[in-house]
Amino acid sequence: MPLLEIKNLTVKFPSRKGDFTAVDDVSLSVEPGEILGIVGESGAGKSTVGNAIISLLDPPGYVSGGSVWLKGERIDDLDENLQSAIRGKRIGMIFQDPLTSLNPLETVGAQLIETIILHLKLDEKAARARAVDLLNQVGIENAEERVDQFPHQFSGGMRQRVVIALALCSDPEVVIADEPTTALDVSIQAQILGLLRKLCEDRNVGMIMVTHDMGVIAEVTDRVAVMYRGKLVEIGKTDDVLYRPTHDYTKSLISAVPRPDKKVDRFPLVTYIEDVTERPDDMKLSDMWLGKTRDYEDFDGPMLTVENLKQDFVTKRGIFKRNHKYFTALKGISFDIKQGEVFGIVGESGSGKSTIARCVTGIYEPTAGDISICGADLNKLKDKNRRNYYRRQTQMVFQDPFSSLNGRMRVENIIAEPIVFHKQAADKAEVKKIVDELLETVGLGIGAARKFPHEFSGGQRQRISIARALATRPRFLICDEPTSALDVSIQAQILNLLKDLQEELGLTMMFISHDLPVIRQMCDRVAVMQSGEILEIAETEALFNAPQHAYTQSLLGLMPKFRH
């Protein structure tokens, strides 16, 4: 008899356009001491399965069919009182965002003690002792002291440990972890995953690990279930599914994961996605407006030279300037990018990599240092026409596809704005023609022009964002984490598109990412950053094969174990 078993579970969300089936006839089971991964892209219904097990579906969702069994006892049809007796006591839950999972007004101790007393009926003193003990077990030092602190006094990783301690309060038989490491940096992610694995083994707990990340799946799970649009398409031993997938969706999903071990030309065609229209083969960029000779002057030397760039941010304003408090995001960095090269910048959050992009494009005014693009220092250039001439040579693709497009403008106007502003077209008809061409180039039909951004998916929006960046016919394209908000299969498409554009247009590119495998697939040279400094610059292959700096070595060591 399995520890936890789900039989033919179906979950529906009613809406005015009819019922939406979030989970469709899913069956799976978990054994004691085992970690079962549920993997899928956004909208696959994987989190909904987790919520349905403990009957905490977000309204208006409801279970329309199937059953949930815990040690042979049916639990989904119990009344609310019996349900809450199971929740927390026999089934623990860990959510994604540790920053919002804890009540900010109570000490972590108070929250632990309340839960312990509720489930184990201990007295206050024993409960406190257990709380301290639990904090110790999840790796929090000085637990005796920290138990009386408030959540905001813990860092993100530490808070996730507290959340895990809360889930373990009453020695549950099953733990459901919903994207437990998604909000954390890689180094902390590895620690938390290790902790979860160990707790499972020590306590013989069965765990369901819901995640979108193949690396996490490869790292900790024993078995894995793959979900696609509410359906379970494949389930089996992790090794079997990852290395010998049988279902087409699993195959295309796995082929879309960037390989950390070697560079490939393109991602093999990702077949299982509907919202793509690949550019027709007979469309050559060289025949179109975009590919026509650009009116730029030739110059020698690197595309971008950055010297001693320093950037301070005011964190606290005093009355006078000298009373301001500063945070130094960039501590005097130097590098250059050759013409036609794809230059990668990699680092964890807060390393200053995005700040560089914003200094180069003139969004921030650097505190000190020189930046010259195409041999000219824009900050020293007084003539407005010349400034615009240089400015339109550099464009940027942003990270967040949802906030990088103005939701109140039609797509055609979003893309037309730079063309009109930089007077790249003679009249309205020409603008319209260029916009349509650009939309086709990035793989959206011209039908997209009259729509608003909210009518598109994340990947499609990122394509619009790329079309806008191309609309000034730039020579230098900066991509700031262009795919980190996207599903892995969409990421593969966007990376393919960027590669094609770079090759066909001979673009110089600065590619910023926290994701080492992505960097390996995209870049010729890479700079590794940590807390506002560049630690190492090397050719990509050299860096991955023989990293020099200790930090780079540790980053590479943390790369997902998943191999193709």
Next chain:
Amino acid sequence: MQNENLSLYQDFRRRLADNDIWYSFKHTPMAYISAIAGLTMIALAVFAPLIAPQNPFDLASLDLFDASMPPSWMDQGDPRFLLGTDDQGRGILSTIFYGLRISLFVGFTSVFLSLLIGVSLGLISGYVGGRVDSIIMRIADVQLSFPAILIALLIDGVFRTVLSKEIHEDLALYVVIFAIAISGWVQYARTVRSSVMTEKIKEYVQAGQVIGLGSARIMIKHILPNVLGPVFVIGTLHLALAIIIEATLSFLGVGLPPTTPSLGTLIRIGNEYLFSGEWWITIFPGLTLIIVSLSVNLFGDWLRDALNPKLQ
């Protein structure tokens, strides 16, 4: 060309059918009932000279023999005056139509003025930041220490002191509009400012900067349309409040004079006759005021929920 117009129209129809707010409007009885009630009131006000049975300002037509008549369905009622007459023989129904006209005029103009001041200051404050922001927000803080009605009273009081009685009477309407407008800008400014602060760090604004657009263009073309949603909600609820403030000022005797009576003035006039049993002089204008402010409030309340998808 005709073809293009047709496709634009179809585009509009498709969007309307797809629009959540329109859907919510059609399926919320409170929303469309209040909209109909509100529009009816506006129509009555606009067409008052055409539909009112008498012109209460035409002194020649007034007859003191008609004074203080009860509504027509009561004993001693007169079919000419459906809702009775006041102490000077003016038909209550007609005075309500004309009073509504003045109340709504004051409401709409003062809200518009308030919105204009508040949105501009909020936009500048949020986008420019730094010292300009501090100054504008400190002024807002100080003003927020006083309820709107008190500010309006104060401004009205100052004009009363500065202007001579005759001039004040002539200008009363504009003084009241100005007073209400000034008393209400803070809410717009604060809301717009905080929305601008969240919008201006979004990447679409940075994209505009990378293209090379100037600050003014980014502010007006990109940020402004994105912060207007809550402004409409505040504007609607403020309209109800502005009408109430005007009525209150007039009721207190410091708003509009009896020569240009608004609903509040009518209630004030009638209030003196409450104890002598002539309740209709107060109650009918009062009910009208309630219907107006209730329908505007109901509509605003629905609009707020509809624009805030989190509340579903």
Next chain:
Amino acid sequence: MLTFIAKRLIQSVLVMIAVGLITFALLRFVGDPISNMVGQDTSVAERAQLKEDLGLNDPFVIQFANFAKNAVQGEFGLSYTLRVPVSQLLSERIPATLELSILSAMLALFIGMPMGIYTAIHKDSWLTKLFLSSSLVGVSLPTFLIGILLILLFGVVFRWLPTFGRGEVVDLGWWSTGLLTWSGIKSLILPTITLAIFQLTLIMRLVRAEMLEVLRTDYIKFGRARGLSMKSIHYRHALKNTLIPVITITGLQLGSIIAFALITESVFQWPGMGLLFIQAIGNADVPIMAAYLVLIAFIFVAINLLVDILYVVLDPRLRTTVGD
């Protein structure tokens, strides 16, 4: 924490100075103080002498300093129309206004808060729908109309309750109260309800909105996932987090009750400060207007400061920062 309070204290003083400047400008520049004080037959020389005596020829800063010094001591000069010191007029009227305001505030708070909590927790009950729709009516009813309707119903039709004045008051020397006589209490009922209704509905809607917001947070969901009882989730975890933002706005609302009282006072001929102020506006009696303004601002600023301190006490995030 101390620096936070010190900062707020400085801010409060700045607000009071700003209000002082406005009222001073009002007193000094709106209308001619001299001609308000003397008769038609006063000669030009006498006027000039009076101007000199009153210090009206002094530099602006000194005049303002004198004004501020007097204002702190409660001196605002003579009323133009009543020829009595403004301080004396106000101190006679303060008890009437405060008794009315505080009773209304308590009524609004003790009924509005539970109603807000109830409507947030029981989202779909019929009582919630009733509360919500009546609250919209409450917000839409102008205060003076509520007063008039109550007078019509309980004063004119049923003749149960008095409709104007304070009834019999007991003079305690420094305070005159209506709470010690039967007629005083009866007189308080209608004005108190009139003043409370608007605030009550506001507080109820505010508490409801904040609580719904809190109930949607992750930590409430995580609490449910740990099996905590609904009682603990609602009254321990959600309520505390709801109260923090509610306190600020409620504090401001209750402060505004004192100003709102002037409408109620006018409807019920209640002999409070507000009625005095309204009459002063009608008569352009600037000293009374100025004194009333400063007093209201002071009460407001004091409440604000209190609310800020309460905030710090309740929210641990403000008491300690990360890394402490």
